[in-house]
Amino acid sequence: xxxxRIWGLKKSPWVYHLAAASCNNCDIEILELLTPRxxxxxxxxxxxxSPRHADALLVTGVINRKSLPRVLEVYQQTPKPCLxxxxxxxxxxxxxxxxxxxxxxxYDKYIPVHAYIPxxxxxxxxxxxxxxxxxxxx
Amino acid sequence: xxxxxxxxxxxxxxxxxxxxxxxVGLVLTxxxxxxxxxxxxxxxxxxxxxxxxxxxxxxxxTVVPEGVSRTVFLFAPLLxxxxxxxxxxxxxxxNFNVVVLQQTSFLGDIIVLLYCFALVPLAFIVGASASRNPxxxxxxxREMTLYLGYELPFVLALLVPIVKVAKQWNVASALRxxxxxxxxxxxxxxxxxxxxxxxxxxxxxxxxxxxxxxxFDIPEAExxxxxxxxxxxxxxxxxxxxxxxxxxxxxxxxxxxxxxWGGLRDFWAxxxxxxxxxxxxxxxxxxxxxxxxxxxxxxxFILTPLGIIALILAFIGL
Numbered sequence: 001x002x003x004x005r006i007w008g009l010k011k012s013p014w015v016y017h018l019a020a021a022s023c024n025n026c027d028i029e030i031l032e033l034l035t036p037r038x039x040x041x042x043x044x045x046x047x048x049x050s051p052r053h054a055d056a057l058l059v060t061g062v063i064n065r066k067s068l069p070r071v072l073e074v075y076q077q078t079p080k081p082c083l084x085x086x087x088x089x090x091x092x093x094x095x096x097x098x099x100x101x102x103x104x105x106x107y108d109k110y111i112p113v114h115a116y117i118p119x120x121x122x123x124x125x126x127x128x129x130x131x132x133x134x135x136x137x138x
Numbered sequence: 139x140x141x142x143x144x145x146x147x148x149x150x151x152x153x154x155x156x157x158x159x160x161x162v163g164l165v166l167t168x169x170x171x172x173x174x175x176x177x178x179x180x181x182x183x184x185x186x187x188x189x190x191x192x193x194x195x196x197x198x199x200t201v202v203p204e205g206v207s208r209t210v211f212l213f214a215p216l217l218x219x220x221x222x223x224x225x226x227x228x229x230x231x232x233n234f235n236v237v238v239l240q241q242t243s244f245l246g247d248i249i250v251l252l253y254c255f256a257l258v259p260l261a262f263i264v265g266a267s268a269s270r271n272p273x274x275x276x277x278x279x280r281e282m283t284l285y286l287g288y289e290l291p292f293v294l295a296l297l298v299p300i301v302k303v304a305k306q307w308n309v310a311s312a313l314r315x316x317x318x319x320x321x322x323x324x325x326x327x328x329x330x331x332x333x334x335x336x337x338x339x340x341x342x343x344x345x346x347x348x349x350x351x352x353x354f355d356i357p358e359a360e361x362x363x364x365x366x367x368x369x370x371x372x373x374x375x376x377x378x379x380x381x382x383x384x385x386x387x388x389x390x391x392x393x394x395x396x397x398x399w400g401g402l403r404d405f406w407a408x409x410x411x412x413x414x415x416x417x418x419x420x421x422x423x424x425x426x427x428x429x430x431x432x433x434x435x436x437x438x439f440i441l442t443p444l445g446i447i448a449l450i451l452a453f454i455g456l
Contacts, residue, residue: 001197004193004197005194005197007190007193008190008191008193008194008195008197009194011186011187011190011194012187012190012191012194036178036179036180039175039180039181039182041171041175041180041181041182041183042175042180042181042182042183042184043183044183044184044187044190044191048365049363049364049365049369050364050365050368050369050370052201052369052370052371052372052376053365053368053371053372053376055194055198077201079198079199079200079201079372079373080198080199081198081199
C-alpha cells in the first residue's frame with residue numbers, strides 16, 4: 001500500500017506555484033518548464049490552480065514579514081504527503097536581502113523543505129533535477 | 139421492466155458500467171492529453187498517466203474545509219458518477235439487447251438520459267456551493283449559467299430525431315432509444331438528412347460544453363478562478379470528479395452516435411467514435427476560452443435558432 005502511494009506520487013506530482021514576494025524571475029523560469037522544450041508533463045507534472053490539488057509547492061522569493069503568514073497558511077491547506085521545493089537563492093538563504101529589516105529568514109526556518117535549488121534564477125534543468133531528487137528521497 | 143433488469147443482463151450491465159466505462163474513459167483522457175501535447179509540439183504524458191493520477195488522489199489526504207456540511211460536500215461527487223453509470227447502463231442496454239430493438243428498455247428512456255446528464259452539472263454546483271469558497275461560488279454560478287445556456291439547444295436538437303420518427307414511422311417508438319436505432323437501421327441515419335446534420339452539429343457543441351472542454355471550460359478556468367468549482371476538493375472526492383469526467387468523455391460521443399449516426403451495433407461505430415472524439419479534441423486545442431456571456435450568447439442566439447430551424451425542417455420531412 002505504501003509502495004503504491006509513493007509510486008502514485010512519483011508518477012503524477014502536481015505542483016502549485018507559490019510566488020511569495022519574488023522578483024518574478026524564478027516564476028518565469030518555472031513557466032519555462034511547461035514549454036515544449038522542457039515539457040514536464042511527460043513526467044506527469046501539471047501546474048494546478050489550487051493548493052488543495054497540489055503534491056509539491058514550488059516556493060520562490062525571499063520570505064518577509066508580510067508573506068510569512070500567507071505561506072504558512074497555504075502550506076497548512078495543502079493535503080499532506082506534500083513536498084516543498086525552494087526555488088532560487090532567495091528562497092534557499094535570502095540571497096542579497098539577508099540583512100534587510102523585512103526579511104525573516106529562509107523557508108526552512110518555518111516549514112520543512114525537501115529540495116533547495118539555488119540560482120538567480122536557476123536553470124529549468126536544475127529545477128527538474130531538484131524535483132527528481134526530492135521525489136527519489138520519498 | 140421485469141425483462142429490463144434481470145438475470146445475467148444485470149450482471150453484465152453492472153460489470154460494463156463499473157469497470158469498462160471508467161477504464162476506457164481514463165484511457166481516452168490520456169489520448170486527449172497526448173494529442174494536445176503533440177499539437178503543441180510536446181512529448182506528452184505516458185499511457186498510464188490518468189491511472190497514476192487517480193491512484194495518487196485516492197491515496198491522498200482528503201481535506202474537508204472548516205464549517206462546511208460534510209455530508210453534502212462528500213456526497214456531491216457520487217451524484218455525478220451515479221448519473222453517468224445510469225447513462226452507461228441505459229445506452230449499452232438499448233444498443234446491445236438481442237430482443238426486438240423497438241421494445242428494449244422502457245418508454246421514455248431518452249428523457250431519463252436527459253436528466254441523468256443533468257446530474258453532473260448538478261453535482262458540480264452542489265459540491266462547489268457546499269465548499270464555502272468564494273472562488274467556487276463564482277464557478278458554481280458560471281456552471282449554472284452555462285447549463286441553462288446549453289440545455290435549450292441540446293433538447294431542441296434531441297427533438298429532431300424524435301419528431302422524424304413520430305412523423306414518418308410510429309409514435310410508440312419515438313421516445314425510445316431502441317426505436318430511434320431501429321428507425322435508422324431501416325431508413326438510414328438521421329445525420330444523412332438536412333435537419334439531422336444541423337442537430338448533430340448542435341449536439342457536438344453542447345458535448346464540448348458538457349465535457350467542460352476549452353472554449354467552454356468557463357466554470358473551471360484554471361488561470362482566472364483557480365479551477366473554480368473544484369477549488370476546495372482534494373484526494374478521493376477529486377478523483378471521483380475526474381472519473382465522472384472520464385466517463386463523460388466516453389459516453390457523450392457514444393450518445394451522439396447512438397441517437398444520430400446509426401447506433402453502436404456495427405463495427406463502423408468505432409471509427410465514428412474516433413472521428414467525433416478527434417473533432418472534440420481539435421476543437422479544444424484550437425480555441426481560446428470564451429467569457430460566460432459570450433458562451434450564453436452563442437448557445438441562445440446562434441444555436442437555439444438553428445435548433446428551431448432544424449425542428450421545422452424535421453416537421454416538413456427534410
